[in-house]
Amino acid sequence: MGSGSAKTYRLAFNGTAGQYFGIWATNVALTILTLGIWSAWAKVRTKRYFLGNTTLD
Numbered sequence: 001m002g003s004g005s006a007k008t009y010r011l012a013f014n015g016t017a018g019q020y021f022g023i024w025a026t027n028v029a030l031t032i033l034t035l036g037i038w039s040a041w042a043k044v045r046t047k048r049y050f051l052g053n054t055t056l057d
Contacts (some may be wrong), residue, residue, distance in 0.1 A: 015053035023049050 027042035 010057040012057065013050075013053055014053050015040065015049060019053075020049060 023045055023047060027038065030038040031042055
């Protein structure tokens with residue numbers, strides 16, 4: 001075990017509620033219209049949005 005200081009990282013999210021609401025509303029509508037088939041793509045779109053707007057400095 002070293003005696004050096006631990007490096008800290010900053011986690012930041014840059015998305016907005018409006019952007020997420022648009023994705024959410026589209027996902028809900030398409031999931032209903034396709035009787036649930038869209039739900040797999042909805043999960044991917046949501047994860048891509050959050051991962052794409054999250055940074056680790």
